[in-house]
Amino acid sequence: MATKALLVGINDYVGAPLAGCINDVTDMAHFITDHCGFDPKSVRLLTDRRATAEAILERLNWLVSNLHPGDRILFHFSGHGTQLSTRDSKGEVDGLDECVCPQNFAWTDETAIRDKQFHLIFDRIPAGVNAVWISDSCHSGDMIREASGLGGRRDKRLIPPADIGWRVETAQRCGFSTRGIQGVAQDLPNIVLIAGCRDNQTSADSNFGGRANGALTYFLLRELNKPDGLTTPMPILIQQVRDGLKNANYSQVPQLEGPAGITGRTFL
Numbered sequence: 001m002a003t004k005a006l007l008v009g010i011n012d013y014v015g016a017p018l019a020g021c022i023n024d025v026t027d028m029a030h031f032i033t034d035h036c037g038f039d040p041k042s043v044r045l046l047t048d049r050r051a052t053a054e055a056i057l058e059r060l061n062w063l064v065s066n067l068h069p070g071d072r073i074l075f076h077f078s079g080h081g082t083q084l085s086t087r088d089s090k091g092e093v094d095g096l097d098e099c100v101c102p103q104n105f106a107w108t109d110e111t112a113i114r115d116k117q118f119h120l121i122f123d124r125i126p127a128g129v130n131a132v133w134i135s136d137s138c139h140s141g142d143m144i145r146e147a148s149g150l151g152g153r154r155d156k157r158l159i160p161p162a163d164i165g166w167r168v169e170t171a172q173r174c175g176f177s178t179r180g181i182q183g184v185a186q187d188l189p190n191i192v193l194i195a196g197c198r199d200n201q202t203s204a205d206s207n208f209g210g211r212a213n214g215a216l217t218y219f220l221l222r223e224l225n226k227p228d229g230l231t232t233p234m235p236i237l238i239q240q241v242r243d244g245l246k247n248a249n250y251s252q253v254p255q256l257e258g259p260a261g262i263t264g265r266t267f268l
Contacts, residue, residue: 006074035224052111099114100113201253222244235263
């Protein structure tokens with residue numbers, strides 16, 4: 001039974017850098033190879049300038065290819081997210097998509113990965129595969145992952161150009177909404193999503209003991225590294241992560257999404 005993982009961490013965003021994303025994915029790589037039996041040769045990392053839209057999509061297709069019941073796969077994205085409007089054949093705004101932001105993100109279709117693309121890719125996962133998707137990014141209206149320094153929280157706002165921002169505002173004023181990445185997971189039969197926050201919240205990029213991490217990844221790995229972490233059902237595990245964040249004065253509330261038949265299992 002095969003294991004495969006794609007772990008994407010991006011700190012190097014032009015104008016809106018983050019600090020903990022590469023630590024997030026390297027920490028996860030060590031955890032799944034040391035404790036979950038993943039073969040290091042089948043764990044692929046993409047970080048900073050190597051994490052372009054083209055490269056992420058190429059490796060996502062690798063991740064979901066040649067899978068069989070009993071295989072285990074993990075996709076972990078740590079970085080910025082946003083919303084982009086969609087247009088109809090007449091060029092008029094007719095909807096909104098949630099997107100993750102590759103390192104070369106430039107507010108264009110070619111440099112974004114939309115929720116619809118994730119749906120098409122993950123819909124290829126066959127029944128019986130243990131598939132987990134971790135999204136340590138934001139799911140709010142402007143999908144900005146916050147950053148906090150040692151001296152307190154500071155926002156790292158990925159502010160859109162005025163024309164892009166107006167298109168998104170137009171879509172919102174017209175009542176268009178998106179089910180987004182969390183909605184994608186609800187629609188797919190064979191994958192579980194662990195999201196960093198509710199769809200109207202931001203996820204934090206913080207320092208823990210002087211070392212940068214995403215808050216979701218840090219508290220998730222803290223729980224998984226406990227003696228019973230890998231035997232705890234995911235609903236209980238995610239509640240423990242929520243409690244840890246709340247006790248540390250974070251407002252974000254991680255979410256567990258996916259079909260009821262598989263969200264109750266343990267992590268990988």
